[in-house]
Amino acid sequence: xxxxxxxxxxxxxxxxxxxxxxxxxxxxxxxxxxxxxxxxxxxxxxxxxxxxxxxxxxxxxxxxxxxxxxxxxxxxxxxxxxxxxxxxxxxxxxxxxxxxxxxxxxxxxxxxxxxxxxxxxxxxxxxxxxxxxxxxxxxxxxxxxxxxxxxxxxxxxxxxxxxxxxxxxxxxxxxxxxxxxxxxxxxxxxxxxxxxxxxxxxxxxxxxxxxxxxxxxxxxxxxxxxxxxxxxxxxxxxxxxxxxxxxxxxxxxxxxxxxxxxxxxxxxxxxxxxxxxxxxxxxxxxxxxxxxxxxxxxxxxxxxxxxxxxxxxxxxxxxxxxxxxxxxxxxxxxxxxxxxxxxxxxxxxxxxxxxxxxxxxxxxxxxxxxxxxxxxxxxxxxxxxxxxxxxxxxxxxxxxxxxxxxxxxxxxxxxxxxxxxxxxxxxxxxxxxxxxxxxxxxxxxxxxxxxxxxxxxxxxxxxxxxxxxxxxxxxxxxxxxxxxxxxxxxxxxxxxxxx
Amino acid sequence: xxxxxxxxxxxxxxxxxxxxxxxxxxxxxxxxxxxxxxxxxxxxxxxxxxxxxxxxxxxxxxxxxxxxxxxxxxxxxxxxxxxxxxxxxxxxxxxxxxxxxxxxxxxxxxxxxxxxxxxxxxxxxxxxxxxxxxxxxxxxxxxx
Numbered sequence: 001x002x003x004x005x006x007x008x009x010x011x012x013x014x015x016x017x018x019x020x021x022x023x024x025x026x027x028x029x030x031x032x033x034x035x036x037x038x039x040x041x042x043x044x045x046x047x048x049x050x051x052x053x054x055x056x057x058x059x060x061x062x063x064x065x066x067x068x069x070x071x072x073x074x075x076x077x078x079x080x081x082x083x084x085x086x087x088x089x090x091x092x093x094x095x096x097x098x099x100x101x102x103x104x105x106x107x108x109x110x111x112x113x114x115x116x117x118x119x120x121x122x123x124x125x126x127x128x129x130x131x132x133x134x135x136x137x138x139x140x141x142x143x144x145x146x147x148x149x150x151x152x153x154x155x156x157x158x159x160x161x162x163x164x165x166x167x168x169x170x171x172x173x174x175x176x177x178x179x180x181x182x183x184x185x186x187x188x189x190x191x192x193x194x195x196x197x198x199x200x201x202x203x204x205x206x207x208x209x210x211x212x213x214x215x216x217x218x219x220x221x222x223x224x225x226x227x228x229x230x231x232x233x234x235x236x237x238x239x240x241x242x243x244x245x246x247x248x249x250x251x252x253x254x255x256x257x258x259x260x261x262x263x264x265x266x267x268x269x270x271x272x273x274x275x276x277x278x279x280x281x282x283x284x285x286x287x288x289x290x291x292x293x294x295x296x297x298x299x300x301x302x303x304x305x306x307x308x309x310x311x312x313x314x315x316x317x318x319x320x321x322x323x324x325x326x327x328x329x330x331x332x333x334x335x336x337x338x339x340x341x342x343x344x345x346x347x348x349x350x351x352x353x354x355x356x357x358x359x360x361x362x363x364x365x366x367x368x369x370x371x372x373x374x375x376x377x378x379x380x381x382x383x384x385x386x387x388x389x390x391x392x393x394x395x396x397x398x399x400x401x402x403x404x405x406x407x408x409x410x411x412x413x414x415x416x417x418x419x420x421x422x423x424x425x426x427x428x429x430x431x432x433x434x435x436x437x438x439x440x441x442x443x444x445x446x447x448x449x450x451x452x453x454x455x456x457x458x459x460x461x462x463x464x465x466x467x468x469x470x471x472x473x474x475x476x477x478x479x480x481x482x483x484x485x486x487x488x489x490x491x492x493x494x495x496x497x498x499x
Numbered sequence: 500x501x502x503x504x505x506x507x508x509x510x511x512x513x514x515x516x517x518x519x520x521x522x523x524x525x526x527x528x529x530x531x532x533x534x535x536x537x538x539x540x541x542x543x544x545x546x547x548x549x550x551x552x553x554x555x556x557x558x559x560x561x562x563x564x565x566x567x568x569x570x571x572x573x574x575x576x577x578x579x580x581x582x583x584x585x586x587x588x589x590x591x592x593x594x595x596x597x598x599x600x601x602x603x604x605x606x607x608x609x610x611x612x613x614x615x616x617x618x619x620x621x622x623x624x625x626x627x628x629x630x631x632x633x634x635x636x637x638x639x640x641x642x643x
Binding site for chain 1: 566569570572573574576577580581583584586587591592593594595596
């Protein structure tokens, strides 16, 4: 039996059981949700163990005929495993955190159902071997996240969710249109098969047309700067664990991963270097503008949301360089950002849980009363601002080195400058929320509940140890296979179809 | 929302069983005739909606609770998931057919497809009814 579909089967099954089981016993939803998430995390590490060969699974046993795939394919390669680890480790930390945090809200069973559907969708997107299933899984996770953003059903949440739905719906429409034209052009939806067809087509006007649709659609999902309007509303309004998931994982999987897979592995980036230029432009604009928008925020979570835009800009910028070093930097920054941004959002949740405010002007000195939250958020802030021992420093260093190496001196300078701005607004965040004089109203403040603290401590350990990923032993297992798939480009179709 | 007149109520009472029967027929013959799980499920949900319209929301709320719909919905989709998983349990692939295919045209044929249709029928009927129930019957802030 093949183990790949379990990444989708398990969260779906747990999600469907959830409403029934939670009627029998209220606490069961916590147990079931966490068990499913724990299983997924362990399974993603098992996937890492099983080697970096490209494995293909055909649903229902519909094997390819004369090496033309006819069934639904699920493909697992180095890049997929890399994304699966990000999704499922953050997913487990978030479910652990939700046990205490979601007591604030009404219906935990519904929350877990939606959350697990989102996980199934995210795992499905990275495993999908054909474009239409990628779209279906993308919609599953997007629709689940629309309802999760509105989970608090206050006016602010509903407005944010509505905005997110309109822009997310626009993105999905563009992507679906792109898929329709793509299908018309190539006659297949299987990514590997389509890749070979496109290479035979040569310069076809349809390719540019479809590329534009995909570029806009997935950039909307990734919230790059001209398309970012939904993110600063949606991410702060969601419950904190969902904000962590949205910022840490969802924009990367639905946006960045899909862009990488389609442009690097299917269209082939060497055939269209202009896409790389677009990546660099979008990336550097997002990087700078996101940082400057973040610095003026006085809302804890909103600042983190703008910071996400800025950091995703780094990833896209590094991808746009197109060199193996740039791709390594992009992947390393991607996994770093997933760890520290979800940690920071969970910290913000702990602050909101105890103080009921996320306005930085009203907070102050709470590190004295909430040491775990204070210290872990300090670690996260130091890492995201790129201070030496942490992973964030190394990934930014690699990105800047890659920029210099490929001759983009001015943009390397911009990246350094943005990093300094990042340090500035995280210092502002630390000073206004966690350090300085303790506000009188917080005299009786307590540390966050046990499981919330445990979850942030686990993530803080991951954040602190992230720099170790550059040690050859770890690098060759986690980062290198992903980089190899991306820089391998059109080899993808050979690896999948075997030949 | 109060109910409609006696005439509407009586005609609804006569119509509803045959609509449900038609829905069940469409679900069960999904692999043979046009229609299937989704179409049949919509018919069944439609008959419930007709009852709500004819008898009014107060009476409906006495008879049907929200959790009936949610339970049916979860069970329908869970059954579908389980049928797909049977392939894995048998040691082959997810969604592999595990039953004999039978003779084309028979009611008992086409492997697990009729069973999948039944699961989809339950799911669609319950889900559409839940949506209708929430929008037409429930009021804001009311406990489900």
